[in-house]
Amino acid sequence: MADVLPSQLMNSVLGKLFDVLTNGDETVPASEDNFFSWATPGIPVEESDFEFLSQGLTGVVKKADVAELSSAAGPGDGSTPPPPLTPAQLDQLRAQDTAGLYQQAENFARLVDFVPDVTSASNDAISRLSVMNNEGSLSDIYRYTLRMSQVMKTDLPEETKKKIADFRALLSTTSTKKNLIDGTETEVQGPSPLTQIYFEKMAAYEDAALQYNSRRIDALAATDPAAVHYWAMNANILRNRVKAAMADWVSNGYKNDYEEIAAFIDQVMQRDMALLKEEYRDELEKARLTGLASGSDFFYTALVPGNFATSSGWTEFKFSSGDFSSTATSNYSTKSWEAGASGGFLGLFSASGGGGASSSRSEYNSSFNSDYFGLSFKMAQVPIVRPWFKLAYLLSRSWRYDQNNPEAKDEFVSDGGKPPKGKMPAIPTSIIFVRDLNLSFGESSGFSSFVAESESSHVSAGGGFSWGPFSLGGSYSRSSSSGSTERKQGYKFSNQGMAIDGMQVVGFKCHVLPKSPDPLPSIKDWI
Numbered sequence: 001m002a003d004v005l006p007s008q009l010m011n012s013v014l015g016k017l018f019d020v021l022t023n024g025d026e027t028v029p030a031s032e033d034n035f036f037s038w039a040t041p042g043i044p045v046e047e048s049d050f051e052f053l054s055q056g057l058t059g060v061v062k063k064a065d066v067a068e069l070s071s072a073a074g075p076g077d078g079s080t081p082p083p084p085l086t087p088a089q090l091d092q093l094r095a096q097d098t099a100g101l102y103q104q105a106e107n108f109a110r111l112v113d114f115v116p117d118v119t120s121a122s123n124d125a126i127s128r129l130s131v132m133n134n135e136g137s138l139s140d141i142y143r144y145t146l147r148m149s150q151v152m153k154t155d156l157p158e159e160t161k162k163k164i165a166d167f168r169a170l171l172s173t174t175s176t177k178k179n180l181i182d183g184t185e186t187e188v189q190g191p192s193p194l195t196q197i198y199f200e201k202m203a204a205y206e207d208a209a210l211q212y213n214s215r216r217i218d219a220l221a222a223t224d225p226a227a228v229h230y231w232a233m234n235a236n237i238l239r240n241r242v243k244a245a246m247a248d249w250v251s252n253g254y255k256n257d258y259e260e261i262a263a264f265i266d267q268v269m270q271r272d273m274a275l276l277k278e279e280y281r282d283e284l285e286k287a288r289l290t291g292l293a294s295g296s297d298f299f300y301t302a303l304v305p306g307n308f309a310t311s312s313g314w315t316e317f318k319f320s321s322g323d324f325s326s327t328a329t330s331n332y333s334t335k336s337w338e339a340g341a342s343g344g345f346l347g348l349f350s351a352s353g354g355g356g357a358s359s360s361r362s363e364y365n366s367s368f369n370s371d372y373f374g375l376s377f378k379m380a381q382v383p384i385v386r387p388w389f390k391l392a393y394l395l396s397r398s399w400r401y402d403q404n405n406p407e408a409k410d411e412f413v414s415d416g417g418k419p420p421k422g423k424m425p426a427i428p429t430s431i432i433f434v435r436d437l438n439l440s441f442g443e444s445s446g447f448s449s450f451v452a453e454s455e456s457s458h459v460s461a462g463g464g465f466s467w468g469p470f471s472l473g474g475s476y477s478r479s480s481s482s483g484s485t486e487r488k489q490g491y492k493f494s495n496q497g498m499a500i501d502g503m504q505v506v507g508f509k510c511h512v513l514p515k516s517p518d519p520l521p522s523i524k525d526w527i
Contacts, residue, residue: 041466059097201253416515
């Protein structure tokens with residue numbers, strides 16, 4: 001019989017989980033730039049919280065909502081079905097679903113819009129989830145960096161500059177326009193004859209193509225016999241018109257010449273860091289959305305794949321007393337949690353009471369018999385996708401903070417130290433989800449005492465259990481477009497263990513950034 005503390009068990013469990021997630025061995029060595037921050041306790045979520053990932057932000061009419069609205073209109077006499085919903089009612093349901101999708105997107109974006117505090121992480125790349133609160137959110141810092149940064153000034157060779165000027169002269173002309181009122185003259189730029197002919201021939205081709213597609217669609221729809229006959233008899237003529245318009249565009253409309261000139265100018269100018277920075281700023285603004293309930297802005301963020309919650313690609317994880325015996329004597333057993341979880345909090349069983357001023361928390365750290373210990377769950381590591389966040393810019397050596405700004409000139413995104421310091425020394429890159437969690441302790445009197453005490457003092461008051469990063473059941477709140485709602489995480493327990501249904505976030509995989517900015521010393525001119 002082996003009596004161990006909950007913290008010792010948790011140390012071993014997360015040690016094995018860390019090895020599974022990083023796949024570190026001689027063949028595939030683990031990355032030294034990544035670490036895991038574990039939520040304490042886990043964050044319960046539901047499959048419906050991620051509908052926006054697969055459905056998008058456009059609402060649909062769902063059967064459950066139709067049934068609810070129909071029953072609210074009146075039960076009828078039972079012999080006849082309720083009347084169909086009106087177009088206005090259907091639009092109402094779509095609008096409600098759309099509002100819910102936007103609320104889901106906002107909730108998730110805010111969940112992952114944080115900067116992990118790497119100063120609380122141990123040297124073994126594991127820590128309790130801790131968030132930097134002094135610099136703002138990840139999106140705030142990235143937006144600040146784009147606004148307060150200088151980029152390398154790009155000077156094109158004189159020969160290239162002359163070629164661009166000559167090409168631009170082919171695409172546009174400068175003329176003098178006289179003001180009829182005061183007689184003053186101003187220079188205005190307009191399209192050159194080459195450009196005008198190019199767009200005229202392009203318009204003729206698009207007209208022919210649209211006519212072809214329109215007649216083809218009418219025939220495929222087969223709602224008008226005349227349309228079907230027209231296509232059968234005249235499709236060749238329409239097709240020839242499209243080919244002729246394209247040939248005319250190429251031969252007389254300078255199609256290839258215009259597009260080659262435009263491509264050359266675009267390709268050369270894309271090397272300009274100032275243009276690239278402006279493109280990144282534009283992509284950030286395009287991802288900006290405004291929350292319906294909060295009225296605050298957030299930036300759209302997603303998970304890939306979007307259907308992860310309903311997919312079959314979850315990994316089975318099991319931990320038994322035998323695993324504890326092996327990890328207890330391994331190097332991992334010497335890794336300290338105290339650096340990232342003050343007082344070993346990650347290893348304590350805890351139970352919390354209901355919310356509000358009367359909320360209370362108790363911790364149980366008596367020993368358990370590990371001989372019959374078992375833990376199993378399904379897990380998924382899902383990448384976080386931020387289309388607006390360009391890590392390549394932060395890692396580029398062609399930018400720096402504005403040296404003319406006394407507040408920003410000495411700042412760092414990351415100073416590259418160990419541990420790194422700065423405004424954003426690390427970023428969360430993946431979320432660790434678990435579901436169908438089962439925990440067993442056999443005939444452990446310690447666990448029996450913990451369950452009995454927690455059930456009487458906390459669960460009855462709307463609280464729940466947690467062990468390290470695992471939420472073991474209880475009540476929690478979730479905000480929605482219609483306000484905050486109370487949900488219960490299902491669980492079953494006995495004197496020998498617990499079974500927890502549902503899904504929860506237990507932690508985040510985080511990436512440590514190297515020194516940034518780290519401009520090249522050879523760059524002398526900045527804009």
